[in-house]
Amino acid sequence: MRLLIVEDEVKTGAYLQQGLSEAGFIVDVATTGEYGLHHAMTSVYDLIILDIMLPGVNGFEMLEKLRKNGHSSPVIFLSAKDRVEDRVQGFELGADDYLIKPFSFSELLARIRALLRRGRTIEAHQVSVADLNVDFLKRRVTRAGHRIDLTAKEFSLLELLIRRQSEVLPKSLIASQVWDMNFDSDTNVVEVAIRRLRSKIDDPFEIKLIKTIRGMGYALEDPQA
Amino acid sequence: MRFWRRSLTFRLVCLFVLVSTTLLISLGLLTLSTTNNHFLELDEVYLYDKELLVQEIAQNASSSKEVVKKIRNALSSQPDLSFAILDNSKTLYNSPGFEFPTHLMSQPEVNTGVVMQWLVGTQTMRAISTPVKGLTVVLAVNTLHHDHFMTSFRELIWVYVAIAIVLSGVLGWWVTRRGLKPLIPIIAKASHINAAQLNDRIPTKDVPAELEPLARTLNQMLERLEHDFARLSGFSSDLAHEIRTPINNMLIQSQVTLSKKRSIEQYEEALLSIVEELERLAITVSEMLYLAKTENHLEVPNQSSVVLESEALELLTFYELWAEEKCVTLTVASGGTVTGDRLMIRRAISNLLSNAIRHADAHTHIAIEIVNTAQATTLSVSNVGETIPLPIQSRLFDRFFRSDQARTYPGFEGAGLGLAITKAIMQAHGGTIAVSSVKGHTVFTLSFSKTV
Numbered sequence: 001m002r003l004l005i006v007e008d009e010v011k012t013g014a015y016l017q018q019g020l021s022e023a024g025f026i027v028d029v030a031t032t033g034e035y036g037l038h039h040a041m042t043s044v045y046d047l048i049i050l051d052i053m054l055p056g057v058n059g060f061e062m063l064e065k066l067r068k069n070g071h072s073s074p075v076i077f078l079s080a081k082d083r084v085e086d087r088v089q090g091f092e093l094g095a096d097d098y099l100i101k102p103f104s105f106s107e108l109l110a111r112i113r114a115l116l117r118r119g120r121t122i123e124a125h126q127v128s129v130a131d132l133n134v135d136f137l138k139r140r141v142t143r144a145g146h147r148i149d150l151t152a153k154e155f156s157l158l159e160l161l162i163r164r165q166s167e168v169l170p171k172s173l174i175a176s177q178v179w180d181m182n183f184d185s186d187t188n189v190v191e192v193a194i195r196r197l198r199s200k201i202d203d204p205f206e207i208k209l210i211k212t213i214r215g216m217g218y219a220l221e222d223p224q225a
Numbered sequence: 226m227r228f229w230r231r232s233l234t235f236r237l238v239c240l241f242v243l244v245s246t247t248l249l250i251s252l253g254l255l256t257l258s259t260t261n262n263h264f265l266e267l268d269e270v271y272l273y274d275k276e277l278l279v280q281e282i283a284q285n286a287s288s289s290k291e292v293v294k295k296i297r298n299a300l301s302s303q304p305d306l307s308f309a310i311l312d313n314s315k316t317l318y319n320s321p322g323f324e325f326p327t328h329l330m331s332q333p334e335v336n337t338g339v340v341m342q343w344l345v346g347t348q349t350m351r352a353i354s355t356p357v358k359g360l361t362v363v364l365a366v367n368t369l370h371h372d373h374f375m376t377s378f379r380e381l382i383w384v385y386v387a388i389a390i391v392l393s394g395v396l397g398w399w400v401t402r403r404g405l406k407p408l409i410p411i412i413a414k415a416s417h418i419n420a421a422q423l424n425d426r427i428p429t430k431d432v433p434a435e436l437e438p439l440a441r442t443l444n445q446m447l448e449r450l451e452h453d454f455a456r457l458s459g460f461s462s463d464l465a466h467e468i469r470t471p472i473n474n475m476l477i478q479s480q481v482t483l484s485k486k487r488s489i490e491q492y493e494e495a496l497l498s499i500v501e502e503l504e505r506l507a508i509t510v511s512e513m514l515y516l517a518k519t520e521n522h523l524e525v526p527n528q529s530s531v532v533l534e535s536e537a538l539e540l541l542t543f544y545e546l547w548a549e550e551k552c553v554t555l556t557v558a559s560g561g562t563v564t565g566d567r568l569m570i571r572r573a574i575s576n577l578l579s580n581a582i583r584h585a586d587a588h589t590h591i592a593i594e595i596v597n598t599a600q601a602t603t604l605s606v607s608n609v610g611e612t613i614p615l616p617i618q619s620r621l622f623d624r625f626f627r628s629d630q631a632r633t634y635p636g637f638e639g640a641g642l643g644l645a646i647t648k649a650i651m652q653a654h655g656g657t658i659a660v661s662s663v664k665g666h667t668v669f670t671l672s673f674s675k676t677v
Contacts, residue, residue: 082514102507153542179543183572184508186579192546215500 001116002026004045006036006062007078008054016049019105020112033057040066045073046116049108050095052079052086060093067094074115078103106168106216113167127162130207130222134162143201153178154197161210161220170217194218234401241397242390249386249393257379264371265351269340272353275306275364276338283357292358293317305370307350309363317360325352325363336361348372407433411440423451460517463624467509471502512642516624519569519649526566526653533604534560536571537593544578552587553608561595561602563673565654573650574604576643577669581608584667601656605670613662621660622648647671 003025007013013029020027028043030036033054040048040062048066052059063075074096079086082100090098097111126135131144139155141148150158156178161169171187179189194210202208211219282299286292293310297318300308307323309316314330326343334341336356343350349372352365414427426447429440482495537557548555555578563570574593581591589609596603613621620626625641644658651658656673 082511100511102503102510104504153546175543180539181543181575182568183575184511186544186547188579189543189547192550195550196546215497215504 001046005049006030007051033062048075063093106170166221168213168217168219237401238397242394245393253382253386268351276355307365311361471506475499531567533595553585554590557593559595561597569650573647576647577606584610586610601672603672607668
């Protein structure tokens with residue numbers, strides 16, 4: 001997967017490049033809108049991350065030119081501006097997501113993965129991780145052959161973790177996806193919910209599937225895989 | 226055109242001149258026409274007087290010859306008077322230099338006593354004719370002398386009018402300047418007011434009655450500006466303070482960590498603590514922005530119908546896990562619908578609920594109660610816990626106010642903006658927020674007015 005980052009702030013660009021490269025992407029960085037446009041026109045990218053405030057051609061103009069030339073790669077805007085009009089303008093021009101600085105790296109990663117996956121995978125009815133098996137149609141969870149009863153919200157939480165397995169999901173993303181809490185709410189609740197879920201699917205078993213990545217969030221993966 | 230728009234003096238002087246010009250010109254025209262009419266009357270009276278004389282003379286005469294002779298004798302000595310005696314269209318006698326135009330003989334005015342008028346060269350003649358013993362006597366005056374007078378009088382009047390117009394312009398300018406003088410202290414005062422002395426006010430005492438509303442309005446504007454300015458500067462200093470502390474923490478921690486070689490675990494620990502600090506900072510900044518936007522009405526609430534109990538119930542599903550862990554039960558009682566922004570109202574309730582859970586004693590009950598009255602729909606969240614002392618109650622809704630001044634709570638404790646945001650949201654909806662705390666029973670009440 002090849003990504004293009006257009007960001008004039010050198011440090012931000014470098015750290016994003018490092019982080020995304022380590023997450024397994026091939027990453028190019030452009031520091032001005034002109035360079036970015038040149039890169040985007042001459043190579044093929046699976047996704048473009050665009051800062052809005054850029055010297056020369058700004059992010060909005062760049063996206064407009066890209067879309068006019070028939071480039072349909074998904075675009076995520078990064079911006080320190082959080083006025084509703086800016087967001088609306090971004091989406092109107094055909095952006096796929098809009099992140100406001102400061103954002104957490106795990107949030108960006110989760111959104112990149114979600115965009116890249118979009119429309120590609122057929123959601124499986126049944127997923128297994130190690131000896132954990134989840135049947136989404138029957139809403140049934142078993143581990144090592146034992147039936148585990150989950151509440152509706154616990155099931156939604158597990159579904160989110162397992163559908164995006166191996167991805168680090170920040171607490172704010174979990175709160176918004178599972179409970180529709182789209183503002184900075186108490187993340188205590190997410191911690192409690194994860195603890196509850198662990199007590200049911202991890203605690204009785206030797207292999208722990210839900211990992212806490214401190215400072216970033218939670219991920220579900222098979223440690224032996 | 227721009228000058229016209231800009232200068233009040235110019236406008237007023239123009240209007241003044243326009244008014245005085247109209248008045249002076251009409252006055253001049255009136256005077257001229259009155260004088261002219263007066264002369265006409267004088268001529269008429271003079272002619273009728275002479276007509277009487279002619280008739281009297283004619284009565285004592287026996288023949289027309291005698292009539293002619295007597296009239297000639299009587300009228301020849303009259304200055305300014307010309308006359309002709311006609312027999313049908315035949316002229317029997319003419320004053321020297323006078324000739325009655327023969328075409329006037331057929332006019333209807335002849336022998337009726339109506340004044341006739343005609344021009345001889347540049348001179349105007351006025352005449353009446355009267356029948357005397359089968360003859361027609363024409364009596365005429367030359368208007369030359371009052372034409373002369375009228376000409377010079379007309380000139381004089383127009384010169385006066387012109388001078389008066391110019392004078393009215395000058396006077397108008399002077400009057401305007403004087404009239405606008407009371408504005409000068411207002412301007413002087415206003416020009417001295419800047420951010421550093423917003424408490425200054427424009428004096429309303431010595432200002433003319435018409436300008437008093439202006440001065441008062443300006444003062445009210447200053448009042449609002451001062452208030453907003455104070456809020457804004459308070460906001461920036463709060464923000465600076467709130468940001469300074471975590472920055473300081475991170476700076477010291479990073480420098481101490483870097484001061485000698487450490488184990489990987491120690492580096493990890495340091496980075497994690499910085500991440501936590503930064504996350505707190507990020508939330509503080511975004512909450513500050515949200516608060517500022519809400520307080521300054523940049524975030525205008527959508528006006529939709531919000532069912533309070535369903536919002537509360539949805540929030541319960543979010544908070545109930547945490548509440549269970551703290552051995553606290555949650556309930557929602559009754560219901561009501563208000564008009565407002567769903568997300569904002571949800572945020573307001575969420576803030577109250579999370580505070581209630583945080584401060585509730587174990588094995589107690591948190592009740593959300595929605596009450597409909599004629600004036601308002603209220604939503605109250607009550608919990609059992611420590612009583613909030615009265616002096617603290619009034620400060621609860623201040624920015625960055627925390628009941629525990631040091632950050633003693635482990636993990637995430639918010640920026641101390643929750644209640645300030647809730648209050649701002651309520652104000653944006655034209656509602657209020659209130660608190661009461663008695664004997665360990667604390668109730669926060671959101672009240673949505675129905676009259677808005």
